[in-house]
Amino acid sequence: MIAVIDYGVGNLFSLASSLRHIGQEVLVTGDPEALRKADRLILPGVGAFGDAAQKLRETGLGEALTNEAKRGKPVLGICLGMQLLLSKSFEFGEHEGLGLIPGEVRALSETVDPALKIPHIGWNPLTLVRPSTLFRDVRDGDSVYFVHSFQGTRCEAYTLALTEYSAPVTAAVGCGNVAGCQFHPEKSGRVGLGILKAFAETEGELC
Amino acid sequence: MIAKRIIPCLDVRDGRVVKGVNFEGLRDVSSPVELGAYYSEAGADELVFYDITASAEGRRLFTDILREVASTIFIPLTVGGGINTLDDFDRVLKCGADKVSVNSGAIRRPELIGEAARRYGSQCVVLSADVKRVNGEYHVFARGGREDTGMEAIGWIVRGVESGAGEIVLNSIDTDGVKQGFDLEMLRDVSERVNVPVIASGGAGCIEDFVTLFKTLPRVDAGLAASIFHFGEVKISDLKQALAGEGIPVRITK
Numbered sequence: 209m210i211a212v213i214d215y216g217v218g219n220l221f222s223l224a225s226s227l228r229h230i231g232q233e234v235l236v237t238g239d240p241e242a243l244r245k246a247d248r249l250i251l252p253g254v255g256a257f258g259d260a261a262q263k264l265r266e267t268g269l270g271e272a273l274t275n276e277a278k279r280g281k282p283v284l285g286i287c288l289g290m291q292l293l294l295s296k297s298f299e300f301g302e303h304e305g306l307g308l309i310p311g312e313v314r315a316l317s318e319t320v321d322p323a324l325k326i327p328h329i330g331w332n333p334l335t336l337v338r339p340s341t342l343f344r345d346v347r348d349g350d351s352v353y354f355v356h357s358f359q360g361t362r363c364e365a366y367t368l369a370l371t372e373y374s375a376p377v378t379a380a381v382g383c384g385n386v387a388g389c390q391f392h393p394e395k396s397g398r399v400g401l402g403i404l405k406a407f408a409e410t411e412g413e414l415c
Numbered sequence: 416m417i418a419k420r421i422i423p424c425l426d427v428r429d430g431r432v433v434k435g436v437n438f439e440g441l442r443d444v445s446s447p448v449e450l451g452a453y454y455s456e457a458g459a460d461e462l463v464f465y466d467i468t469a470s471a472e473g474r475r476l477f478t479d480i481l482r483e484v485a486s487t488i489f490i491p492l493t494v495g496g497g498i499n500t501l502d503d504f505d506r507v508l509k510c511g512a513d514k515v516s517v518n519s520g521a522i523r524r525p526e527l528i529g530e531a532a533r534r535y536g537s538q539c540v541v542l543s544a545d546v547k548r549v550n551g552e553y554h555v556f557a558r559g560g561r562e563d564t565g566m567e568a569i570g571w572i573v574r575g576v577e578s579g580a581g582e583i584v585l586n587s588i589d590t591d592g593v594k595q596g597f598d599l600e601m602l603r604d605v606s607e608r609v610n611v612p613v614i615a616s617g618g619a620g621c622i623e624d625f626v627t628l629f630k631t632l633p634r635v636d637a638g639l640a641a642s643i644f645h646f647g648e649v650k651i652s653d654l655k656q657a658l659a660g661e662g663i664p665v666r667i668t669k
Contacts, residue, residue, distance in 0.1 A: 221511040225486035330417040331666040351666035355538050395491050
C-alpha cells in the first residue's frame with residue numbers, strides 16, 4: 209500500500225487517481241502512524257515551502273516520514289514535496305527542509321533568462337543524468353509536466369534528471385531509497401504513469 | 416525549451432459533449448469520459464472542458480462527469496463555464512481540475528480573479544476572453560460571445576494578468592468557426608502586452624494554421640480547437656509531427 213501524505217497543501221485527487229489507475233492500493237492520510245504501516249510513501253505538495261515545512265513539523269508527519277525513510281522505505285517527493293526532501297530553502301527567507309537529500313531550494317529567477325515566464329509551466333523534455341530504477345521506462349527526451357518557480361540547487365551529486373529552461377533546471381533527485389520529481393508524474397501522461405509504476409514496483413533502492 | 420501545447424476543447428451540456436464527434440473505436444461519441452481518455456492517449460497536451468449547462472440539474476451532472484474524466488486522464492485539465500464565485504473554483508478543483516477558466520463571471524465581478532489567485536495561486540487561474548473588433552477597437556464580449564460589454568479588450572486582459580490571471584485564452588469571435596486560420600493580428604497585439612502564457616483559440620482549420628501561428632508568433636504558447644479535432648479533420652499525432660518537422664518544440668508521444 210502506498211500512503212500519500214496529506215498535510216493540507218494541494219489537491220491530491222489526480223495523484224490518488226493515477227496510482228489507482230496503475231493498480232495500486234492508495235491511502236491518502238495525515239496520520240503519522242499510517243506512514244509506519246505503508247509500504248511506500250509519497251510526499252506531494254504545492255504552495256510555499258515555509259508553510260509546508262511548518263505543517264510537516266506540527267503534525268509529526270515530517271518526523272514519521274524521516275524515520276521511515278531512514279529505515280529504508282521507498283519515498284517519492286513530488287514538486288514542493290521534492291523540494292522538502294532537500295536540506296533547506298531560500299523561498300521567502302530561509303527554511304529547514306527534511307534533509308533526506310543534500311541540496312538547497314532557490315528561485316528559478318536566479319538562473320533563468322529574465323525574459324522567460326515564471327512560473328515555469330508546461331511540458332519540457334528530460335535529460336537523464338544518472339541511471340535509476342525510478343526512470344527505468346523513461347527515455348532521454350521524454351517530456352513531463354512542470355509547474356514551479358523554485359528548484360533544487362547544489363544537489364548535483366544526487367541529480368537524476370535535468371530539463372532546460374534557458375539554463376539547466378533540476379528535474380529529479382535521488383539518494384538510495386529516497387527520490388523526488390520537480391515535475392508532476394500524475395499529469396505527465398504515459399511517461400508519468402510509468403514513473404509512478406516504477407516507484408510502486410521497485411524493491412530496494414530507487415537509484 | 417517548453418513545448419507548444421495542443422489543446423482540444425470539449426463543450427459539455429447535461430453531461431454530454433455537445434458537438435457530435437465521429438471517431439472510429441469510440442463506443443459513445445458524446446461521452447466526455449471516453450473522448451477525454453481518447454485525447455489524452457492521442458497526445459493532447461491538455462484538455463479544456465466547458466460546462467455550457469443552463470440548469471442546476473445539468474450542473475450536478477457536469478460535476479459528476481468531471482470527476483470521472485479527471486480520474487481517467489493524466490494530463491492537465493482546465494475547466495470553465497459558469498464560474499462565478501470562489502465556491503465554483505472549489506467545486507471543480509475538488510473534482511480534479513488543475514486550472515479554472517473564468518470569463519463572464521470575471522466581467523461581472525473582476526475581483527474574482529485576484530481572490531482566486533490569492534487562494535489557489537495564479538497558475539490555477541485562466542482568464543478566457545471572447546474578443547471581437549467593433550469600430551476598429553477590440554471589444555470584450557460576455558455570455559458566450561453574445562453580448563458586447565463595450566470594454567476595450569487589451570486593457571481588460573492586461574488588468575486581468577495584473578490581478579493574478581496566470582494564463583490567457585484569447586478567443587477571436589471574428590475568426591471563430593471560419594476555419595481560415597487563427598487571428599494573428601489580435602493574438603500579436605495581446606501576446607506582446609502580457610508575460611503569461613497565451614492560448615490561441617478560434618479559426619484553426621488545418622495543420623498549416625498551427626504552423627503559421629507558432630512560426631509567426633513565438634510568444635503564443637498553445638493552440639486550442641474543437642471541431643477540427645472532434646471531426647478528425649486534424650489528427651493530433653499528424654499535427655505534432657508537422658510542427659516538429661518545422662522546428663517547433665512539441666511533445667511527441669510514442
